[in-house]
Amino acid sequence: MPVEARQSAEGEGITLHFAAAVANIDDAVEVLCGFLRARQLGPVLFDVELLAREAFLNAVLHGCGGDAVRFVQAELRVLGDRLTLRVEDDGPGFDWRKALAAAPAMPDTERGRGLFILKSYADELAFSSLGNALCITKRLAPKETT
Numbered sequence: 001m002p003v004e005a006r007q008s009a010e011g012e013g014i015t016l017h018f019a020a021a022v023a024n025i026d027d028a029v030e031v032l033c034g035f036l037r038a039r040q041l042g043p044v045l046f047d048v049e050l051l052a053r054e055a056f057l058n059a060v061l062h063g064c065g066g067d068a069v070r071f072v073q074a075e076l077r078v079l080g081d082r083l084t085l086r087v088e089d090d091g092p093g094f095d096w097r098k099a100l101a102a103a104p105a106m107p108d109t110e111r112g113r114g115l116f117i118l119k120s121y122a123d124e125l126a127f128s129s130l131g132n133a134l135c136i137t138k139r140l141a142p143k144e145t146t
Helices: 022-038 042-063 096-101 114-121
Strands: 004-007 013-019 071-079 082-089 124-127 133-139
Touching (some): 042 114, 096 114
16 A cells, blocks of 8 residues: 555645555655655755654554554644644554653664654654654744745
């Protein structure tokens, strides 16, 4: 199943829906980046791409266990001086409080740096109580909001 994308009627956001397969992550990120490029938001492109990739990968691998029968939903919205990306999977969630309190993984390990990356590049992170949804906020510089 390919990535399904739908823009909001007002044009300030886009919603994605895709099967929880690693192969769909590149396509989903490209749709988001295209949305940002069309709104001349290139200066935040690197940060948003990195944040989206990490959030999507966590949703696919950890939230859905890589089970392509499950789904990931995402919504990107640009309102005023903020960009928000909400990513939700239909997995059981995780104890994000414990994970955020843990020390970051060592640089030479292959896994375990995802939350550190998210905290480093996002201006705000908010998890659902269950831990299967994440809202990432990125502030836009004044010249980016025109």
